[in-house]
Amino acid sequence: MQAGTRPGTLFDKVWDQHLVTPETAEVPAVLYIDLHLIHEVTSPQAFAVLERSGLPVRRPDLTLATTDHSVPTTDQPDFRQSSVVLAAARQVSKLRDNCAAFGIRLYDLDDPRQGIVHVIGPELGATQPGKTVVCGDSHTSTHGAFGALAFGIGTTEVGHVLATQCLLQRRPRTMAINTSGRLGAGVSAKDLILAIIGRIGVGGGTGYVLEYRGGAIRSLTMEQRMTVCNMSIEAGARAGMMAPDATTFEYLAGRPLCPEGEQWERSLARWRTLVSDEAAHFDRQVDLDVSALTPMITYGTNPGMVMPIDGTVPMHNGDQALRKALDYMQLNPGEPLLEKPVDVVFVGSCTNGRLSDLREAAAVLRGRRVASGVRMLTVPGSRQVKQAAEAEGLDKVFLEAGAEWRDAGCSMCIAMNGDQVGAGQYAVSTSNRNFEGRQGPGSRTFLASPATAAAAAVTGRVTDPRRLA
Amino acid sequence: MQPVKMIRSKTVVLPFTDVDTDQIIPARFLTTTSREGLGKHAFADWRCDASGQLRSDFILNQPQARGCEVLVAGDNFGCGSSREHAPWALLDYGFRAVISTGIADIFRSNALKNGLLPVEVDQDTHRWLLANPGVEVEIDLQNTRLNYGDHQSTSFPVESFARYCLLEGIDALGYLLGKAADIERFEKDRSCVPG
Ligand code: SF4
Numbered sequence: 290m291q292a293g294t295r296p297g298t299l300f301d302k303v304w305d306q307h308l309v310t311p312e313t314a315e316v317p318a319v320l321y322i323d324l325h326l327i328h329e330v331t332s333p334q335a336f337a338v339l340e341r342s343g344l345p346v347r348r349p350d351l352t353l354a355t356t357d358h359s360v361p362t363t364d365q366p367d368f369r370q371s372s373v374v375l376a377a378a379r380q381v382s383k384l385r386d387n388c389a390a391f392g393i394r395l396y397d398l399d400d401p402r403q404g405i406v407h408v409i410g411p412e413l414g415a416t417q418p419g420k421t422v423v424c425g426d427s428h429t430s431t432h433g434a435f436g437a438l439a440f441g442i443g444t445t446e447v448g449h450v451l452a453t454q455c456l457l458q459r460r461p462r463t464m465a466i467n468t469s470g471r472l473g474a475g476v477s478a479k480d481l482i483l484a485i486i487g488r489i490g491v492g493g494g495t496g497y498v499l500e501y502r503g504g505a506i507r508s509l510t511m512e513q514r515m516t517v518c519n520m521s522i523e524a525g526a527r528a529g530m531m532a533p534d535a536t537t538f539e540y541l542a543g544r545p546l547c548p549e550g551e552q553w554e555r556s557l558a559r560w561r562t563l564v565s566d567e568a569a570h571f572d573r574q575v576d577l578d579v580s581a582l583t584p585m586i587t588y589g590t591n592p593g594m595v596m597p598i599d600g601t602v603p604m605h606n607g608d609q610a611l612r613k614a615l616d617y618m619q620l621n622p623g624e625p626l627l628e629k630p631v632d633v634v635f636v637g638s639c640t641n642g643r644l645s646d647l648r649e650a651a652a653v654l655r656g657r658r659v660a661s662g663v664r665m666l667t668v669p670g671s672r673q674v675k676q677a678a679e680a681e682g683l684d685k686v687f688l689e690a691g692a693e694w695r696d697a698g699c700s701m702c703i704a705m706n707g708d709q710v711g712a713g714q715y716a717v718s719t720s721n722r723n724f725e726g727r728q729g730p731g732s733r734t735f736l737a738s739p740a741t742a743a744a745a746a747v748t749g750r751v752t753d754p755r756r757l758a
Numbered sequence: 759m760q761p762v763k764m765i766r767s768k769t770v771v772l773p774f775t776d777v778d779t780d781q782i783i784p785a786r787f788l789t790t791t792s793r794e795g796l797g798k799h800a801f802a803d804w805r806c807d808a809s810g811q812l813r814s815d816f817i818l819n820q821p822q823a824r825g826c827e828v829l830v831a832g833d834n835f836g837c838g839s840s841r842e843h844a845p846w847a848l849l850d851y852g853f854r855a856v857i858s859t860g861i862a863d864i865f866r867s868n869a870l871k872n873g874l875l876p877v878e879v880d881q882d883t884h885r886w887l888l889a890n891p892g893v894e895v896e897i898d899l900q901n902t903r904l905n906y907g908d909h910q911s912t913s914f915p916v917e918s919f920a921r922y923c924l925l926e927g928i929d930a931l932g933y934l935l936g937k938a939a940d941i942e943r944f945e946k947d948r949s950c951v952p953g
Contacts, residue, residue: 376790427838457919610775704785724781
């Protein structure tokens with residue numbers, strides 16, 4: 290069926306435009322991929338398959354590489370973690386070799402545009418409306434904020450895309466998240482997505498592509514929209530999408546990898562068609578008025594275990610997973626989290642490592658100090674974010690407050706590079722996963738917004754950021 | 759890849775819901791550039807304490823778990839990170855199938871590509887399996903049936919092409935490479951060139 294002959298969702302339109310061959314009962318669709326992002330951790334085994342079979346990369350021009358997951362964020366990596374750091378260094382040099390051998394553009398550590406893969410894709414203008422975007426990383430959903438169909442894949446599929454620029458895919462179902470109202474003062478996009486995950490659950494999006502729609506989404510900036518789409522996977526969804534609009538086009542205009550001149554005008558005309566038709570069918574609909582939302586915080590060991598910041602830890606009532614989570618977190622049912630002492634604060638990651646996130650944290654820190662005994666790590670999502678932040682003096686705000694100001698990378702979000710939360714320590718983190726051990730063996734994570742993280746740094750306790758506004 | 763047709767084994771039960779891939783294999787073991795030998799890191803932080811000693815209270819460390827090739831887990835197994843190291847680690851550890859009421863999308867896709875069978879069952883079957891750890895089960899991929907207990911049986915869904923690849927022991931990359939002419943045509947015909 291031709292796109293546009295019957296009412297379709299945004300997803301339907303992008304999907305239909307990328308079908309090399311349609312799916313049948315016997316075989317999945319062959320879906321063409323417009324942009325393949327790769328990084329050091331999930332690509333080496335895929336390149337090895339190509340090497341063994343003597344296959345070239347079909348479209349190195351549609352492939353972009355960066356080093357982010359395991360790279361040091363300081364000139365002096367923590368050598369207490371030296372074996373980890375050395376293994377990570379080997380992995381990074383493997384990526385360099387592979388990119389050189391297969392002709393792939395690598396934004397390496399010495400490149401002013403290096404950074405977390407989901408931060409630099411949009412920053413470079415490589416992420417565009419209507420594209421299919423994949424990466425061996427589940428937070429590829431971030432790029433859906435531009436109206437791209439973007440999803441994470443495993444390493445075998447990384448190999449498929451390298452070799453054929455295509456993937457075998459079954460058509461997923463669609464879920465509309467219909468938002469209304471406006472976020473209140475001190476309530477951020479992070480709080481919004483945490484509330485959505487709390488509502489549909491960590492597995493609630495399995496099998497679906499989400500489309501975030503409605504007034505509350507339209508009023509968000511691109512960076513805020515990316516924060517929302519980024520965590521779609523934490524609800525189990527493969528992808529999250531938002532229709533492109535004037536905000537999207539304004540963000541993209543003039544980016545290095547975006548079209549220019551007449552070509553830009555043609556792209557705009559095409560991008561403007563990427564909206565769900567009025568009569569389009571979604572397999573599921575969820576309505577959410579965001580006006581009443583408050584800052585949110587997680588209490589458990591997955592992002593669905595989340596509550597308003599002034600809430601109390603729920604009763605487990607025999608729920609084994611919750612009991613196990615609370616045991617790991619050393620929290621009691623009925624306990625409030627406000628005023629809970631914290632050891633570490635992390636501001637960064639592909640969820641909240643962009644300029645506006647750093648501004649939000651700096652606004653709380655300005656003229657204040659990080660509480661004694663608290664370690665605060667600030668890690669820009671990319672070198673360009675770092676440079677922009679320094680140009681407006683944010684580095685000084687963090688440093689004068691007593692926080693650390695690092696180079697770009699994933700850092701304490703995944704704790705592969707030696708930046709980690711100690712065993713038994715509590716961290717308020719702007720990243721996206723509070724899984725057991727995610728930020729270091731034995732680490733205990735409260736996920737929250739940059740403002741909430743900064744507020745905790747200042748008071749040394751979980752704090753409603755609106756109190757410090 | 760070896761064909762996968764039939765799996766007969768006792769089960770081991772990990773009853774928790776939402777077991778994420780960071781638990782299946784923690785990120786600090788992802789600095790490898792190989793897919794071999796990851797079994798020793800499977801569930802590393804549940805199997806071992808901070809000093810690296812095996813925890814005797816963890817089910818996989820108990821004698822009845824030895825040799826079990828089928829893992830029965832709580833809902834939404836394999837959520838979180840897309841790391842294919844998770845199925846690599848489970849396979850290398852000795853598992854050949856995971857049974858749950860829900861299996862996360864990316865994990866399922868990764869598992870199927872490596873010959874680890876994701877078997878999604880209904881609540882009643884699941885409840886029965888959780889209540890009867892160590893029971894002998896038979897997973898028949900040809901007929902997509904799970905046989906268990908006293909002549910009980912249920913069917914499970916498997917994507918048809920993935921099933922074909924598993925039964926034949928072939929790899930989907932060959933199929934995709936065979937589509938080269940279609941891919942070329944698609945690239946040429948695209949009225950709307952991206953970018
Ligand atoms: S910042 Fe964290 S979630 Fe994002 S890509 Fe890096 S490791 Fe993954």
